[in-house]
Amino acid sequence: MQRETEGGRGWSKTVKGGQGWLRVLRRILGAxxxxxxxxxxxxxxxxxxxxxxxxxxxxxxxxxxxxxx
Amino acid sequence: MNRLAALLGWGGIAALGAAAFGVLALSRGETVNAAWLLTAAVCTYAVGYRFYSRFLAARVFGLDDRRATPAERYNNGRDFVPTNKWVLYGHHFAAIAGAGPLVGPVLAAQFGFLPGTLWLVIGVVLGGAVQDFTILCCSLRRNGKSLGQMAKEEVNPAAGAMAMLAVLFIMIILLAVLALIVVNALKASPWGLFTIACTIPIALLMGWWMKVWRPGRVGEASVAGGALLLLALVGGGYVASHPALATIFTHRGIALTGMMVAYGFVASVLPVWMLLCPRDYLSTFLKITTILALAVAILIILPPLKMPALTPFATLGEGPVFAGKLFPFAFITIACGAVSGFHALVASGTTPKMIARESDARFIGYGGMLMESFVGVMAMIAACTLDPGIYFAMNTTPAALAQASQVLGQAGFVVTPDVMGELASRMGETTLIARSGGAPSLAVGMAQIFASATSVLGGTTLTALWYHFAIMFEALFILTTIDTGTRVGRFMLQEIVGHVWPRFGETSWYPSVIAASAVVVAGWGYFLYQGVVDPLGGINSLWPLFGISNQLLAAVALCVGTTILIKMGRQRFAWVTVAPLAWLVTVTMTAGWQKVFSADPRLGFLAHAASLAGSSNPDAGRLIFNDRLNTFVALLFMSVVTVLIGTSLREWWLVLSGRKRAETHEAPYVERAYAAGD
Known part of the structure; x- marks a missing residue:
C-alpha cells in the first residue's frame, strides 16, 4: 500500500517535472x-x-x- | 588563492587563444585544422564575455538588480513576462540568428578563411555584441521602447523619422537578397523545391491544429509538423528520381521569383496563426537543433581547412564571387555574425519586455550575439572544408568565372567538370555549377561534415539527404524572415502613411492591408527579379548593398546608444560605442562610395552602366536602369545616415558643452518586489 503511494508520488513528480520542461520549451519557442x-x-x-x-x-x-x- | 587560480586560468585561456590565432595567421601552404579556428574563437569569446561585458554591465551602464524591469512592472502574462535567463537566451538567439551569419561568411571565404574569421571574432566582441547589449539596456530602462522611438525621444524627432524610413528601405533590400538566395538554391532542384513547397501545407495544418482544433497546443502541432517535414524531405528524393514528377518541380529562376512574391503577399495578408506562426515554430526548432548538431559534428571530425588563409583576391579585388578588395568588402560581406544592425530591432522589441532582472541583459544581449558569431565561424569552417576549386565553381556564374580564370588557375583553384558532375550526383542534384548565393556551398560543406560524423551509421550514403536537409534548413528560416519581414514592412508602411491618412493606418482595414502588402512585396520583388535576371548572378550587386544597409542600421543604433550614454553622464565611457561606430562608418561609406563611383565596371554601378552604353546587348537598357537604381539606393542610405550622424553630433556637442540640459527619457526607478536571489 505504501509502495503504491510512493510510486504515485514519484510519478506525479515526474509529470510535474515534465510539465516544467514543456513550459521551458514553450517559452523558448515563444508558444x-x-x-x-x-x-x-x-x-x-x-x-x-x-x-x-x-x-x-x-x-x-x-x-x-x-x-x- | 582563488584570485591566483583565476589569474592563471584566464591567463591560460588568453594565451591559448593567442596561440591559436598565431597558428592561423602564420599558416602558409599547409592545411590548417578547423580546431585552431574554433579554439581562437572560443577563447576570444570567453575573455570578451568575462572581462569586457562585465565592464560594460557594471561600469558603463551600472545595471542594478534592485531595479524593477519592465517585465515585472507591466507583467501581463503575455508579452511582458519575467523569464528565466537561460530560457530567454534561447528565445533571443532564435530571434536574432537567421540566414545572414550562415551566408555572409561563405561568400567572404573567397578572400580565404583568415580575414572573415578575424572580423567575425574581433568584430563581435568589440562591436556587434556591444551594440546588441547597449540597445537592450537602453530599451530595458525605457519600458521596452523600439529603436525608432528611442531615436525620436533621445536624439530628435527628425532622427526618429529617418531611422524608421531607413529600417523600411533596409527591410526591402534584405528581403530581396534573402529571397534571391532561396531562388538560387531551388532553381532546377526538384528535390529542394518539393520539400520547401510541402512546408506550406504543413504550416497550414499546424496553424489549424493549434488555433482551431486544439487551441494553444503548439507542442503537439510542432511534433506532427516536424515528422511531416522529414517525410517531405525523404519524399523529395523520390520526386527527384521520378522523371514525370521531377519536371513538375523543376523551375527556372523567373518562375520561382513569381512564386516567392505570391507567397510573401499571401503570408502578409493572411492571419498570423495560419501560416506565419506555425512556420516560425518549425524553423525555430530546426534552427536550434541543426546548429547544435553542426557544432557537435564539427567537434567530432575536426575537418582540415582546404581554403588557404588568404587568396589572391584579397589584394587584387577581382574576386568572382563579389568584386572589391578585402578592405572594405570583407567587412560589408559579413554583417550578421560580426555586427548586425537588425539586431537592434529585436533588442528593442520582444526581449527587453521579458528580462527578469537587469543584470541578465549581459548574458542575453552580449552572450546571445557571441553565439551568433559562433554560428558564423561554423559556416566559415563548412565553406572552407570544400576544395577551393569546387567553392569557386559553385559560387560564380560562368561569365564571372571566365573573367577570373587566370588568377584561379595560378592559385591552383581549378576543378574538372567530371569532379563537379560526380559531386552533384552525390548530392542528388543535376548540377552544382554556378549555384551562387552561398546556400548550396554551405549545404555541400554541411552535408560532408554530417555525413562523415555519422559515417559509422553508413552515413556517407546519406549525403544527398543531408544536402537537402541543409537546404531545407536554410530555406525554411529564410522564408520565415520573408513572411515576418513583409508583414513588419507592411505595418511600418501603414504607420507612416497613417500619419497623413489615419484610415490607412488601421492595421486590420483590408484595403489598407492589401495595398500596403502589395507595395512592400513589389519593392523587394523588383530587386529580386533584377537579381535573378542579372548575368553576373545578382548576389554580386545585391549582397554588398544589403551589407552596407545593415551596417548603416548598426551605425544608427550606435548613434542612439552613444547619445543615451552621454545624456546619462557616462561620456567618459562613450568610446565603447563610438569606436565601433567610427569603424562602421569608415567601412560602409568607403564601400558605398566604391560601389557607386569606382571606375571598375565590375565594382562601380555607374561605371558598369557606362560600359553598357551603346552596346548591342538587348538587355542593356534595363541593366543601365538597374545600375542607376542601385546607385540611388546606395546614395540614399549613405545620406540618411550622414544626416543622422550629423544631428547626433550636434546633440552631443550641445549636451557636452552645457548648452542643453542632459535629459533622458529613462523610466523612473522602482524597487524590485522580488527578494534578491529570487
Whole structure:
C-alpha cells in the first residue's frame, strides 16, 4: 500500500517535472502558455481571458515581432 | 588563492587563444585544422564575455538588480513576462540568428578563411555584441521602447523619422537578397523545391491544429509538423528520381521569383496563426537543433581547412564571387555574425519586455550575439572544408568565372567538370555549377561534415539527404524572415502613411492591408527579379548593398546608444560605442562610395552602366536602369545616415558643452518586489 503511494508520488513528480520542461520549451519557442497565464491572473486577482481568446491575442501579438536575417 | 587560480586560468585561456590565432595567421601552404579556428574563437569569446561585458554591465551602464524591469512592472502574462535567463537566451538567439551569419561568411571565404574569421571574432566582441547589449539596456530602462522611438525621444524627432524610413528601405533590400538566395538554391532542384513547397501545407495544418482544433497546443502541432517535414524531405528524393514528377518541380529562376512574391503577399495578408506562426515554430526548432548538431559534428571530425588563409583576391579585388578588395568588402560581406544592425530591432522589441532582472541583459544581449558569431565561424569552417576549386565553381556564374580564370588557375583553384558532375550526383542534384548565393556551398560543406560524423551509421550514403536537409534548413528560416519581414514592412508602411491618412493606418482595414502588402512585396520583388535576371548572378550587386544597409542600421543604433550614454553622464565611457561606430562608418561609406563611383565596371554601378552604353546587348537598357537604381539606393542610405550622424553630433556637442540640459527619457526607478536571489 505504501509502495503504491510512493510510486504515485514519484510519478506525479515526474509529470510535474515534465510539465516544467514543456513550459521551458514553450517559452523558448515563444508558444502560448495558458496555464502560466491563468496563474498570473490568479496571483494578480485580475479576470482572465478564455483559452481561445488568449491564444488568439497571443498569436496576434507574436505576428508583430521581427525575425532577423 | 582563488584570485591566483583565476589569474592563471584566464591567463591560460588568453594565451591559448593567442596561440591559436598565431597558428592561423602564420599558416602558409599547409592545411590548417578547423580546431585552431574554433579554439581562437572560443577563447576570444570567453575573455570578451568575462572581462569586457562585465565592464560594460557594471561600469558603463551600472545595471542594478534592485531595479524593477519592465517585465515585472507591466507583467501581463503575455508579452511582458519575467523569464528565466537561460530560457530567454534561447528565445533571443532564435530571434536574432537567421540566414545572414550562415551566408555572409561563405561568400567572404573567397578572400580565404583568415580575414572573415578575424572580423567575425574581433568584430563581435568589440562591436556587434556591444551594440546588441547597449540597445537592450537602453530599451530595458525605457519600458521596452523600439529603436525608432528611442531615436525620436533621445536624439530628435527628425532622427526618429529617418531611422524608421531607413529600417523600411533596409527591410526591402534584405528581403530581396534573402529571397534571391532561396531562388538560387531551388532553381532546377526538384528535390529542394518539393520539400520547401510541402512546408506550406504543413504550416497550414499546424496553424489549424493549434488555433482551431486544439487551441494553444503548439507542442503537439510542432511534433506532427516536424515528422511531416522529414517525410517531405525523404519524399523529395523520390520526386527527384521520378522523371514525370521531377519536371513538375523543376523551375527556372523567373518562375520561382513569381512564386516567392505570391507567397510573401499571401503570408502578409493572411492571419498570423495560419501560416506565419506555425512556420516560425518549425524553423525555430530546426534552427536550434541543426546548429547544435553542426557544432557537435564539427567537434567530432575536426575537418582540415582546404581554403588557404588568404587568396589572391584579397589584394587584387577581382574576386568572382563579389568584386572589391578585402578592405572594405570583407567587412560589408559579413554583417550578421560580426555586427548586425537588425539586431537592434529585436533588442528593442520582444526581449527587453521579458528580462527578469537587469543584470541578465549581459548574458542575453552580449552572450546571445557571441553565439551568433559562433554560428558564423561554423559556416566559415563548412565553406572552407570544400576544395577551393569546387567553392569557386559553385559560387560564380560562368561569365564571372571566365573573367577570373587566370588568377584561379595560378592559385591552383581549378576543378574538372567530371569532379563537379560526380559531386552533384552525390548530392542528388543535376548540377552544382554556378549555384551562387552561398546556400548550396554551405549545404555541400554541411552535408560532408554530417555525413562523415555519422559515417559509422553508413552515413556517407546519406549525403544527398543531408544536402537537402541543409537546404531545407536554410530555406525554411529564410522564408520565415520573408513572411515576418513583409508583414513588419507592411505595418511600418501603414504607420507612416497613417500619419497623413489615419484610415490607412488601421492595421486590420483590408484595403489598407492589401495595398500596403502589395507595395512592400513589389519593392523587394523588383530587386529580386533584377537579381535573378542579372548575368553576373545578382548576389554580386545585391549582397554588398544589403551589407552596407545593415551596417548603416548598426551605425544608427550606435548613434542612439552613444547619445543615451552621454545624456546619462557616462561620456567618459562613450568610446565603447563610438569606436565601433567610427569603424562602421569608415567601412560602409568607403564601400558605398566604391560601389557607386569606382571606375571598375565590375565594382562601380555607374561605371558598369557606362560600359553598357551603346552596346548591342538587348538587355542593356534595363541593366543601365538597374545600375542607376542601385546607385540611388546606395546614395540614399549613405545620406540618411550622414544626416543622422550629423544631428547626433550636434546633440552631443550641445549636451557636452552645457548648452542643453542632459535629459533622458529613462523610466523612473522602482524597487524590485522580488527578494534578491529570487
Amino acid at each position: 502560448p502558455d495558458y496555464q502560466a497565464y491563468l496563474e498570473h491572473c490568479r496571483a494578480g486577482h485580475v479576470p482572465a481571458l478564455s483559452e481561445r481568446e488568449y491564444v488568439a491575442q497571443f498569436f496576434e501579438a507574436k505576428g508583430k515581432g521581427v525575425r532577423c536575417c
